Amino acid sequence: MLAVVSGKKTPSVVLKEAPVARSHPAPLSTSSELMSFTQSRIREQGTSLFPELTAYVSIKLDPVKSLEILEDDEATTAAQNVVNKVYVGYIAEHKLRVDDEDEEHGRYRINLLRSGLPNSSPEDFIEEYMCTPVFPNTDHPSRAPLNPTKAFPVGWMPCYHASFDAVTLRVPLRYADYSVATHLPFADRVRLNIAMSRDKEHRKELMPAPDVPQISNPVPIHALEEGVERDSITASSPSVSSRGRTLSVASRNEEDVSKPMPPPIAAMSYDLAAVPTLADPQDLLAEIKFVEKHHHRLYQEAQARAPAKRARAREEIARAIEEAKKLDDAAFGHHFQPIAATQSRGEVSLQANLGVTPNKNLSFRSNPSHAIMAFFRNRRFRAFIRGERGGKGGKG
Structure with a gap:
């Protein structure tokens, strides 16, 4: 290719893109990664x-x-x-x-x-x-x-x-x-x-045709009817139904194994x-x-070893929790309090601050909105009383 510079034809330099080295792609691990490759890329490679x-x-x-x-x-x-x-x-x-x-x-x-x-x-x-x-x-x-x-x-x-x-x-x-x-x-x-x-x-x-079962001694119809009645009575028995549930549970466990x-x-x-x-x-x-x-x-x-493994895991978790409690006691000097007890003491303290007489029929724990409303209602009333007293003192 020639380029004209100052009226003279001089060869121009054409830069070619260097070929990109392609490495063999690594295997994909999941189907989602496989589907992310387009058909054009697959054809190219x-x-x-x-x-x-x-x-x-x-x-x-x-x-x-x-x-x-x-x-x-x-x-x-x-x-x-x-x-x-x-x-x-x-x-x-x-x-x-x-x-x-x-x-x-x-x-x-x-x-x-x-x-x-x-x-x-x-x-x-x-x-x-x-x-x-x-x-x-x-x-x-x-x-x-x-x-x-x-x-x-x-x-x-x-x-x-x-x-x-x-x-x-x-x-x-x-x-x-x-x-x-x-x-x-x-x-x-x-x-x-x-x-x-x-x-x-x-x-x-x-393959030989399967044998057709033959009944050598036909059962009378009345005997069949009696058998159906006995089956219906037996099916209504609680002991049999509970046994049936036990068998079904056992069969599910067997299927799992x-x-x-x-x-x-x-x-x-x-x-x-x-x-x-x-x-x-x-x-x-x-x-x-x-x-x-x-x-x-x-x-x-x-599966037979699994219960023992689970028991050991539970023991290790229990030991870890106990160690964590000891570390917490050593660091903060207190013991864990049950949630129910903490809530009860908090409820009593809140009632005392509000000047509310404990009521067995009223539970702030069951309806916390009542406690919140009572708290702010009491605060507003006390602030009003203090303001009135302060104003009178200033006038005197």
Whole structure:
């Protein structure tokens, strides 16, 4: 670019804005922080909320984080001894958050990926070919393979999506570069969902029909009517109704103790190349059952220890209050007075200052406005008397 200065053309200096160094953003901790990011900023950085629907991720269960909600040292120690493997799955559904207190995690349903055909399970009415192959694997009698956007590692072959290998897990909320993720295209997702639905229907067909209860000795109608009358009389009995309330309270306490745990927490990543071989999804299901079983047991044990902890806390608070009283007595030389006694003495003192005869039927404590009005009424009257006396004295 040229600039004209004193009739001569001289090159002008054009300053270019130095590129701004972008650092990788820190993970966000809450959903409110995530929602504060605009779509334009997400597009600019090439990131999206993690994990994306339809993306494949590596999965490693985190038993310590999963049991952290118990706030119990024994639970943490037991969780640290759990052996967990790395699995791979496809993000099929983003579950709605049902726990308002858990703002740091998202819930997802994941269809797990396996190497080789699933084992048949006659007792569960699951057959070997209740699955869908993943390219380049084509070994299935009736279903074409799914075609992800990127090829899977060779060590995973042959890959399948078993129709009943699915889990629901929680994932810490953050955002990540979606361009590195491997996705399942829309048409393949539709085919996979149709295949899974058909396998579920076929499984129902394999299940035996439930037995219809048969009454061998029909009960006469008059006996039924007598039973209804006895039930109505028994229901009106106070002892039975109070017993019913006791049972309902007991059942609520039992529900509190057996409070269901939220889905386990897992660490996930888009980096599938870091997974050399696929672990059996049944092992992940076993890990989840282990965590759930220990969560239930450890939760009950923690609840059993809770009364003793609360009692110790009450004792510590009582000691702290007593120490505070001693310090106050030493500093100010008086003792705490009960509120009721202080009010009574104050009421008597106020009545004495006002020249009011104590009245059992009149309580300034119950109606303080009467005391205030009487106080000022008496003050005005006394001031008037003093003024009159002073005036007469001045004249004399």
